[in-house]
Amino acid sequence: MQNRTYTAEAEPGDEVTVAGWVHEIRDLGGIAFLILRDATGKIQVKFEKDEMDEDLVETGLGVSRESVVSVSGAVEEEPRAPTGVEITPESLEVLAPADPELPLDPSGKVDAEISTRLDNRTLDLRKEEVQAIFEIRAEILRAVREYFREVDCTEITTPKIVAxxxxxxxxxxxxxxxxxxxxxxxxxxxxxxxxxxxxxxRVFEIGPIFRAEEHNTPRHLNEATMIDFESAFIDHHEAMDVCEGTLKAAYQAVAENCEAQLSLLGYDDFEPLDESFPRLTYEEAIERVNATGEVDEQLVWGDDLSTEAEKALGEDIGSHYFVTDWPSEIKPFYIQDHDDDPDLSKGFDLMHPRMELVSGGQREHRYENLVAGFEQQGLDPEQFDYYTKMFRYGMPPHAGWAYGVERVVMTMLGLENIREAVLFPRDRQRLSP
Known part of the structure; x- marks a missing residue:
C-alpha cells in the first residue's frame, strides 16, 4: 500500500494513512475510539460524533472486530491514548470485513484451549504474546546461523525424500x-x-524432519525443525564445544534483541547462558539420578534416562548439561565406540533441566567398523550402499549433533506444550491446518 505509515512511526503533526486490524471499539456516547493494530503496535482513532461526517462515524463504529481497515487523518498528541497519540480520521475504508462471531478472541481477554487456537492459528497469531514466541524463534535461528558462519560452516540442504x-x-x-x-x-x-x-x-543444516512416532505428549511432534551440525577432523569433545556455542549465541541474541517480546511473555529477568555446561559421563549421571531418591526404580547400566530420571537429574544440576560416554548398545550404528572399551560409545546428549535437547557424538569413519555396526543392530548394509561405499574412498574422522528448534524455544520460554512453538503443528491427531 503506497504512502502507508506504520502505527509505531506516527508522530504528532503528521498526516498519515495507517492500515491494519480493528482491535477494539470503545463507544463512550458523544465520543468513540477505534483501536487499530498493525505489525508494529496499536494506535487510537478518535470519532467525535457531532463534529464528523455521519457516514464516516457510522462506518468506523459499525465495523466488526478484526476487520481490516485503512484510516487517513491527522496525528495529534494525546497522553491518555494507549501510545500517547491518536488519529482524527478524514477517511476510513473497510478493506476486508470480519465475521462478527470469531472462533477465538485475538485480544486475549478470553482464553481459548490450545486445540481451538491451533484450529484457528491465523487468528491466534494476532495476539502479541503468540507473535512474540515466533519473533524469538526467528531470532534464535538468525543467531545460530551467524554463529555457524563464525566457525566456518557451510549451510547445506539435503533430501527429504529418501529410499x-x-x-x-x-x-x-x-x-x-x-x-x-x-x-x-x-x-x-x-x-x-x-x-x-x-x-x-564443516556443514550445518536447518530444515524439517519427519518421524512416525506414536507419542502423544506435550513435547513430541511428528514434523520438527532440526538444527544439524557435522564437521571433519574434530572429536566429540570439540562437537560439544560448538553445540554449547550455538545455544549460548541464541540466548545472548534473544536477551539483546528481544527485550519487548520477553517482556510480553513475562521474562523481564531473562539471562544469557554464561556458565560452561557441566559434562557428566553416563555412569556419573545414573549414579547421580539414583542418589536423588526421586525415581521409583534405581537405574542400572544400559538403561536409558526416563522422563522421571531426566527431571530428577535436571533439578539436581539446575542448568544445561551434557551426558557423555553412553553405552554402545543404546546409541545408533554410526556412533563410534571407544577403542579401549567397545561397550562404551563416544555419543553424547545435551540436556535442559526439563528434557533432552541434543543428540550427537563422534562418528565411525572406518568402513569395516561401520558395516559391523550395521550388522550388530540388525540392519542390512546393502540397503545403505550409497552411504557406506563413500567410506571406502577416504572418510575423515568427524563428529556432529542435532537438536530441534521447537524444544529450544519451549525450554527457553518455559512453554507447557511444544505445539506453542510451531506455527502449524503435525502430530498424531493434527494434519490441518
Missing part, C-alpha cells in the same frame, strides 16, 4: 514415489556425514 531411513525402517512415513516405495526423511544424518567426506568439511 531408506537413517536408523532403519521404524518411525518412517512411507510415500509412493513414481511407483516405488520411498520415505520422508527422519534425519539428514547420513547425508551430512557424506558432506564432511567432501571438501566442504
Amino acid at each position: 531408506t531411513g537413517t536408523e532403519g525402517g521404524t518411525e518412517l512415513f512411507p510415500i509412493t514415489y513414481f511407483g516405488q516405495e520411498a520415505f520422508m526423511n527422519q534425519s539428514p544424518q547420513l547425508f551430512k556425514q557424506l558432506m564432511v567426506g567432501s571438501n566442504l568439511e
Whole structure:
C-alpha cells in the first residue's frame, strides 16, 4: 500500500494513512475510539460524533472486530491514548470485513484451549504474546546461523525424500514415489556425514524432519525443525564445544534483541547462558539420578534416562548439561565406540533441566567398523550402499549433533506444550491446518 505509515512511526503533526486490524471499539456516547493494530503496535482513532461526517462515524463504529481497515487523518498528541497519540480520521475504508462471531478472541481477554487456537492459528497469531514466541524463534535461528558462519560452516540442504531411513525402517512415513516405495526423511544424518567426506568439511543444516512416532505428549511432534551440525577432523569433545556455542549465541541474541517480546511473555529477568555446561559421563549421571531418591526404580547400566530420571537429574544440576560416554548398545550404528572399551560409545546428549535437547557424538569413519555396526543392530548394509561405499574412498574422522528448534524455544520460554512453538503443528491427531 503506497504512502502507508506504520502505527509505531506516527508522530504528532503528521498526516498519515495507517492500515491494519480493528482491535477494539470503545463507544463512550458523544465520543468513540477505534483501536487499530498493525505489525508494529496499536494506535487510537478518535470519532467525535457531532463534529464528523455521519457516514464516516457510522462506518468506523459499525465495523466488526478484526476487520481490516485503512484510516487517513491527522496525528495529534494525546497522553491518555494507549501510545500517547491518536488519529482524527478524514477517511476510513473497510478493506476486508470480519465475521462478527470469531472462533477465538485475538485480544486475549478470553482464553481459548490450545486445540481451538491451533484450529484457528491465523487468528491466534494476532495476539502479541503468540507473535512474540515466533519473533524469538526467528531470532534464535538468525543467531545460530551467524554463529555457524563464525566457525566456518557451510549451510547445506539435503533430501527429504529418501529410499531408506537413517536408523532403519521404524518411525518412517512411507510415500509412493513414481511407483516405488520411498520415505520422508527422519534425519539428514547420513547425508551430512557424506558432506564432511567432501571438501566442504564443516556443514550445518536447518530444515524439517519427519518421524512416525506414536507419542502423544506435550513435547513430541511428528514434523520438527532440526538444527544439524557435522564437521571433519574434530572429536566429540570439540562437537560439544560448538553445540554449547550455538545455544549460548541464541540466548545472548534473544536477551539483546528481544527485550519487548520477553517482556510480553513475562521474562523481564531473562539471562544469557554464561556458565560452561557441566559434562557428566553416563555412569556419573545414573549414579547421580539414583542418589536423588526421586525415581521409583534405581537405574542400572544400559538403561536409558526416563522422563522421571531426566527431571530428577535436571533439578539436581539446575542448568544445561551434557551426558557423555553412553553405552554402545543404546546409541545408533554410526556412533563410534571407544577403542579401549567397545561397550562404551563416544555419543553424547545435551540436556535442559526439563528434557533432552541434543543428540550427537563422534562418528565411525572406518568402513569395516561401520558395516559391523550395521550388522550388530540388525540392519542390512546393502540397503545403505550409497552411504557406506563413500567410506571406502577416504572418510575423515568427524563428529556432529542435532537438536530441534521447537524444544529450544519451549525450554527457553518455559512453554507447557511444544505445539506453542510451531506455527502449524503435525502430530498424531493434527494434519490441518
